[in-house]
Amino acid sequence: MGYLNSVLSSSSNQVHADDAPVSGGGLSQNGKFSYGYASSPGKRSSMEDFYETRIDGVDGEVVGLFGVFDGHGGARAAEYVKQNLFSNLIRHPKFISDTKSAIADAYSHTDSEFLKSENTQNRDAGSTASTAILVGDRLLVANVGDSRAVICRGGNAIAVSRDHxxxxxxxxxxxxxxxxxxxxxxxxxxxxxxxxxxAFGDRLLKQYVVADPEIQEEKVDSSLEFLILASDGLWDVVTNEEAVSMVKPIKDPEDAAKRLMQEAHQRGSADNITVVVVRFLGDQEGSSSHGGSG
Structure with missing residues (x-):
């Protein structure tokens, strides 16, 4: 099925030694954005949160793909969505020309393929997805479930997804x-x-629990500072405004993601906690930040 190799190579960033938190980050080749993630089982004995941070080239464009996937009824659905959603999306023939419809199709296709792959399972796994796609000066946020995307624009916290x-x-x-x-x-x-x-999956409730994403588009300009994607393990205990004000002074997005994860833990979040932070580097900042710690 072609994607087996990528599954084997990409699953390594999701290994949790018992309950050790993981974190990491990177910078886009074109210097336009940097990203960081932090993920921890928190107080839960099992880990059902997954994340994906990926930079790809599609038709000569540098594309950033970021996602947080919060599983329920086991980790299978969340892991499947992590491994297949973005691959399905960037292979879509209209990915550049009609990105919104490509995203909606990729969500729907990934959901139906997951349900087909599940026909031998009697458990009813499902997953949320909060994803952000960066193409040129466009940021497209798509969401199913209650993981949430929040941006900081002009210093203000703005939710760019709605909890379902x-x-x-x-x-x-x-x-x-x-x-x-x-x-x-x-x-x-x-x-x-x-x-x-x-949600994705949830076969027994599928006619009611759909995987149709709500998609919101934002322009990437000098007023757009950063984006936070996180599972409800963060949002259950930290408000949008609090999260934005905590991230604001922290230039390194991995440090920012770790800060939010630790804060949620200290406030008693009872869930797995996964945070992705994407910082948009304006031209001025992009050209002067090469000397910084990367």
């Missing part, structure tokens, strides 16, 4: 129109089971 929760009016309506129901079971849940209303 079953009690949102439009989400509840969509689920009920499809013949499902939403009920309170400690929190609002689809069918009394699942606390997110959109």
């Amino acid at each position: 929760k079953p009690d949102q009016t439009d989400e509840r309506q969509r689920i009920e129109d499809a013949g499902g129901f939403v009920m309170w079971a400690g929190t609002w849940r689809v069918g009394g089971v699942l606390a997110v209303s959109r």
